[in-house]
Amino acid sequence: MFYREAGDFKLSYVEDSQTFPIKFDRYRYYAVLAVAFGVVPFLVNDYWVNAILLPFLIYAIAAIGLNILVGYCGQVSLGTGGFMAVGAYACYKLMTAFPEVSMFIHVLLAGGITGLVCVLFGLPSLRIKGFYLAVATLAAQFFLVWLFNRVPWFYNYSASGQINAPERDVFGIIITGPNAPAWATYMFCLIFLTFCAIMARNLTRGTQGRTWMAIRDMDIAAEIIGVNPLKAKMTAFAVSGFFVGISGALFFSVYLGAVEVGEAFGINKSFLVLFMVIIGGLGSIFGSFAGAAFLVLLPVILKVVGVDWLGWPTDIVAHFQLVIVGALIITFLILEPHGLAQLWRVAKEKLRLWPFPH
Amino acid sequence: MKLKLTSVALSALIAASPAMADLVFPDLSYRTGPYAAGGIPFSDGYNDYFTLVNERDGGIGGVKARVIECETGYNTEKGVECYESTKGEGALIYQPLSTGITYQLIPKVTADGIPLHTMGYGRTSAANGRVFSNVFNYPANYWDGASGVINHLLEENAGDLNGKKIALVYHNSAYGKEPIRTLEELGKKHGFELSLLPVDHPGQEQKSQWLQIRRDRPDYVVMWGWGVMNQVAIQEAANIRFPMENFIGVWWSGSDHDVIPAGAKADGYKAVTFHNVGDDFPVFDDMRKYVVDKGLAAGAGDQVGKVAYNRGMYAAMLAVEAAKTAQEIHGTAEIDASMMRDGMEALSITAEKMDALGMANFGPAFNVSCENHGGPGLVGVTQWDADTQTWSLISGFNPTDREVIGTLVAEDSASYAAENNIEERCN
Numbered sequence: 001m002f003y004r005e006a007g008d009f010k011l012s013y014v015e016d017s018q019t020f021p022i023k024f025d026r027y028r029y030y031a032v033l034a035v036a037f038g039v040v041p042f043l044v045n046d047y048w049v050n051a052i053l054l055p056f057l058i059y060a061i062a063a064i065g066l067n068i069l070v071g072y073c074g075q076v077s078l079g080t081g082g083f084m085a086v087g088a089y090a091c092y093k094l095m096t097a098f099p100e101v102s103m104f105i106h107v108l109l110a111g112g113i114t115g116l117v118c119v120l121f122g123l124p125s126l127r128i129k130g131f132y133l134a135v136a137t138l139a140a141q142f143f144l145v146w147l148f149n150r151v152p153w154f155y156n157y158s159a160s161g162q163i164n165a166p167e168r169d170v171f172g173i174i175i176t177g178p179n180a181p182a183w184a185t186y187m188f189c190l191i192f193l194t195f196c197a198i199m200a201r202n203l204t205r206g207t208q209g210r211t212w213m214a215i216r217d218m219d220i221a222a223e224i225i226g227v228n229p230l231k232a233k234m235t236a237f238a239v240s241g242f243f244v245g246i247s248g249a250l251f252f253s254v255y256l257g258a259v260e261v262g263e264a265f266g267i268n269k270s271f272l273v274l275f276m277v278i279i280g281g282l283g284s285i286f287g288s289f290a291g292a293a294f295l296v297l298l299p300v301i302l303k304v305v306g307v308d309w310l311g312w313p314t315d316i317v318a319h320f321q322l323v324i325v326g327a328l329i330i331t332f333l334i335l336e337p338h339g340l341a342q343l344w345r346v347a348k349e350k351l352r353l354w355p356f357p358h
Numbered sequence: 359m360k361l362k363l364t365s366v367a368l369s370a371l372i373a374a375s376p377a378m379a380d381l382v383f384p385d386l387s388y389r390t391g392p393y394a395a396g397g398i399p400f401s402d403g404y405n406d407y408f409t410l411v412n413e414r415d416g417g418i419g420g421v422k423a424r425v426i427e428c429e430t431g432y433n434t435e436k437g438v439e440c441y442e443s444t445k446g447e448g449a450l451i452y453q454p455l456s457t458g459i460t461y462q463l464i465p466k467v468t469a470d471g472i473p474l475h476t477m478g479y480g481r482t483s484a485a486n487g488r489v490f491s492n493v494f495n496y497p498a499n500y501w502d503g504a505s506g507v508i509n510h511l512l513e514e515n516a517g518d519l520n521g522k523k524i525a526l527v528y529h530n531s532a533y534g535k536e537p538i539r540t541l542e543e544l545g546k547k548h549g550f551e552l553s554l555l556p557v558d559h560p561g562q563e564q565k566s567q568w569l570q571i572r573r574d575r576p577d578y579v580v581m582w583g584w585g586v587m588n589q590v591a592i593q594e595a596a597n598i599r600f601p602m603e604n605f606i607g608v609w610w611s612g613s614d615h616d617v618i619p620a621g622a623k624a625d626g627y628k629a630v631t632f633h634n635v636g637d638d639f640p641v642f643d644d645m646r647k648y649v650v651d652k653g654l655a656a657g658a659g660d661q662v663g664k665v666a667y668n669r670g671m672y673a674a675m676l677a678v679e680a681a682k683t684a685q686e687i688h689g690t691a692e693i694d695a696s697m698m699r700d701g702m703e704a705l706s707i708t709a710e711k712m713d714a715l716g717m718a719n720f721g722p723a724f725n726v727s728c729e730n731h732g733g734p735g736l737v738g739v740t741q742w743d744a745d746t747q748t749w750s751l752i753s754g755f756n757p758t759d760r761e762v763i764g765t766l767v768a769e770d771s772a773s774y775a776a777e778n779n780i781e782e783r784c785n
Contacts, residue, residue, distance in 0.1 A: 046445075047443055055435070160536055162458075164777070166777055178469035255438075256434060256438065314427050317429065318429045319390060
C-alpha cells in the first residue's frame, strides 16, 4: 500500500532520476525536512539540544563521512577521531585568527583542511588494503592526537593545552560560546547536516559513487574496466575527510565549546563512529543517520529509565549501559548484518505489499 | 498493562517535578571507568555529608538538601549531558571533580548564573574573582600544590635546590599540564632542573616513563596523576626501587587506594594536601551515628575516613556553609543559585566554626572575597605508613609562594578576559 510506484508517472529523465523517485517516499522526506526546520527549533530547550540533538546531528555528519570511505569505497579507517581533531583544531585556529569572518566559512574551511590531511594519510591505501590499511589509519589517529598535544602552536600556547571556542556569530546570531541560543546552534548544525547529506547522496548516486563502489567490490576488476584507483581512492578520502572535518569543527565549536584532544578525539571516538556506520548500515546514507541516532539516544534512554524512573544507583546503570549496548551490537550483527538501513529496506518492501502479500 | 504504564508515567512525573523547598546539590560523580577509584570515595563523602546535615540538623536552615547524582565517567560529553539535565532542577552549585568538565562548564555556568566550585582542581586562574565571577577554587589550587611540593623539598634541602633534578610525571591532559608553568617558574627561581614525563590517558602504560627515570636518576619525582595512573606509578616506582620518600604527589595522587596496591613497598610515599587526613574528628562520630549505622551511607559505605572521602565531605561542608551564609545575607531559607554565589563570595571559615562542626583543624580558616576566589592556599604534606595503613600529616599547613603564583594567575586570567571580552569586577 505504501511506497508503491503504481500511478506515479514520470514524464522526464530528470523526474526519473531524482533522489526519491517514489512519490510517497518523497513526501515523507519533505515532511521530515519541514518538521526539522520549521517545528523543532520552536520546541527545543537547552537540554534537548545539548544532550540529544547536537550530538545526533554532529555524529550523523561524521558517520556519513566515514560511510563514504568504508561503506562506499571499502577503505577501512580507524582514524576518524584524529581527523575530527584536525577539523576542530583547524576551526579553532581560524576562529581565533579571523574573528570577524562568519562561522559558516570557518567550518567549511576546517572541513577542507581535514580533507587535505585525510588525503595525505590516505596515500598508503594505494599500496595496502584491508586490515593493513586499518593499522595505517590507526597510526594517523595516534599521530594526530600526539601532534595536537605536543605542538603548542595548535592550542595558541594556552597553559592547559585545552582549546576554548570564543563567541562567534553568523549574521549577528551567536552560534558558539555559552550565550548561543539553543535553537541557533541546532539550526546551524542542521543546515550542515542537510547540506552534507544531500551532497553525499548525490555523489554516491552518480559516476563518483559508482567508481567508489567498483573499487570496493573488486579493485582489480575496476581497474580493468577503466576506473583510476588513485583518483577513486583519493577522492573518497578527500570527501570523507571533508565531512569528518566539518563534524569535528562543529563538535568542538558548537557542541562542547572546550576540548582536550586526547579525551575528546581519542581512539574511542574512531570506534564509536565506526560502530555507528556498521550498526546503521554500510553503504547507506540513511544508515548513517540511523546509526548515529541509535548510539546517541540509547545511553540517554537507558539513563532516564534506569536512574530517573527506576531509581537505580548511577554506577549500576552505567555498567548496565555497557552490557546492553554491547549485547545489542552483537544481536544486530547476528540478526541483521547489513544494519538498521537493511531493516528499513525490508520494512519498505513489506509495506509495499501490505495488506496483500503474495 | 495500561494501568502499569500510567503509574510508571505518573511516578516519573512525581520524581521529575522538583519538590518545592529543596536545596538541590547535583553531584556529577564517576563511579565507573579508570578514574572511579578516586571518584567513588569523593562522591560518597559528598553525599554522606548532605545526608548527615539532613538527618542531624534537619537540613540547611530548616530546608532539606537534595543531592542528584549523575554519572559522568570523567567524560566531558557526559558531563555536559549531566549539567544540562540537572540545571533545570534548581541546582545551586556544581562540583564536577574533573578539570576537563570544569573547562566546559566555566562559560556555561557564568552564562546561567550558577556557581562552580572546583576545590583543588579546575582552572587555577579562576582564583581571580575579578575575571571569574561564578567560579571558585578555594581553599587551594594546583599552583599552590606545585609550590607546596617545592617548599617541602626546599625545607628538606635546607633551602637550596640548586642543581637538583626534579621529574614531573603527569597525566597528559589539561589537569596534568596545569602545574608545568609554575614549576618552570619556580625552577628558574630556585635553580632546579625540571624534566617532563607525560603519561597518556588512562595511565596504565608507564614503563617507558619509569625507564627514563631510572636512566636519568632525578633527585625527586613529582606526580600529577589521577585514577588508575597513581597506583601504576607507585608500583613502577617500587619496581625500580626509587626511594619513596623522594616521590611526592599532588593531593589527587595521595589517597589510600593509590598506595595500598603496592603493599609495603609504598611505605614513605608523600603527597601534599589542603585538608586533614584520618577519621579522628568528632564529625565522624556523627557520621557513623546518623548516616552509616542507619544504612543511609552512599555507595558501599566503607570509605568513611579515607583521604578522598574526607575531601568530598570537606567540599560538601564548604557548600553547606556557603549556603548558610547565603541564607543569612538574603534573609531567606530558600536560596537560588545567584544567592548561593553571593554566599560563596562572602564565605568566612573560622576556627570556631570548624570547631562547632566537629572538624577542628580539619582545614584552614579563610575568607573568600570578591577579588580572591582562591582562598589562602595553605598546603601541608602527608606521608603513607604501610604498616599501619594510614596517612599522617608530617607538616603544618604552610603558605605557598604567592608571589610567583599571583603573577601567573594575573597573566592567565587576563588572557581569558581578553579572549572573552570580560570586564573586571570588584572595582
